[in-house]
Amino acid sequence: MSWLKTLAAAAALQALVLTPAFAGENLDQIKSSGVIKIGTEGTYAPFTYHDAANDLVGFDVEIGRAVAEKLGVKAEFVEGKWDGLIAGLDANRYDAVINQVGITEARKQKYDFSDPYIASKAVLxxxxxxxxxxxxxxxxxxxxxxxxxxxxxxxxxEAGAELVGTDGFDQSIQLVLTGRADATINDSLSFLDFKKQKPDAPVKVVAEKADADYSGIIVRKGDADLVAAINEALAAIKADGTYEAISQKYFGADVSK
Structure with missing residues (x-):
């Protein structure tokens, strides 16, 4: 039966290799280094982009910095293309990704998420x-x-509309403004950003869907301590008004729910 013991030992070793980092390990490393590394695109306004001075700015960038401050560390952003952004966590390029990553069941199978920090709804x-x-x-x-x-x-x-095809939000809004379309159903965040940039644009929201899609801060699987610390930081910036100030700056509204 020695082969059974060998097989069992091999299985135990494999399980050990595949086990996530010890609880608190990532958080301890972040605090000891004084830096939390955050993956982001840097090309997705108004969430993460470069301004005229080529500085990295945006809603997600400011949320990341605010969370880092509550953790007692500095935020260091590592930019990358969306296609490989989340995979960068697996390669240990950074500790977290803040880039409007939607919380889905499929992603939750492989990664951990913070509590939601922004909500998007379908608006008419x-x-x-x-x-x-x-x-x-x-x-x-x-x-x-x-x-x-x-x-x-x-x-x-599904509502019985005749669809007029477009390439996205900007073109859809233009067709509504020029009367070539009666309406558009689109993303609430895109609308708020548009109205922030062009407050006098003669368009309005008349209805919204109750269900929202939420985004969270995504980290490697298996470190509940890091997730808990991030959630505590998110709660703190909401409680002290920091979140509200960032939200108003970029959207002119509270986008947390």
Missing amino acids: IVEQDNEDIKGFEDLNGKKSAQSLTSNFGKLAE
Whole structure:
């Protein structure tokens, strides 16, 4: 039966190799180094991008810095393309990713997430003087400017709208403004960013879906202490008004829920 013992020993060794870092190890390393390394794109305004002076700025960047401050360390950002951004966690390029990463069941199988720090909802947008469309049900028989493969396009189609294909939010809004479409269903964050940049644009939100999609700070699997510390930091910046100030700066509204 010695072969069984050998097999058992090999299995135990494999399990040990595959076991996540000891609890608290990542947090201890971050605190001892005085730095939390954060992966981000740097090309996704208004969340993470470079300003005219080429400084890295954005909603996610400021959230990352605020969280780092509550942890008692500095934020060091490591930029990378979206396609390999989350995989950079596996390669230990950084400790966390803050880049509007949606919290999904599939991702939760491999990584850990903080509590949600931003919410996005589907909103119905029309021209300022439009009084015919007050809810999603009023889209029946109307033209809705949509990216044809998006979930927003599916919502419009389900409501009975005739879809007018576009390349994304900016083109959809332009079709509404020029009267070539009656409405668009789109992302609440994109709308808030647009209105922040162009407050006089004659468009308005008349309805929103109750269900929201949430993004969180994503880290390697297996360190509950790091997740707990990040969650505590997020709660602290919401309690002391830091989150509200950042939210108002970039969106003119509270985007936490």
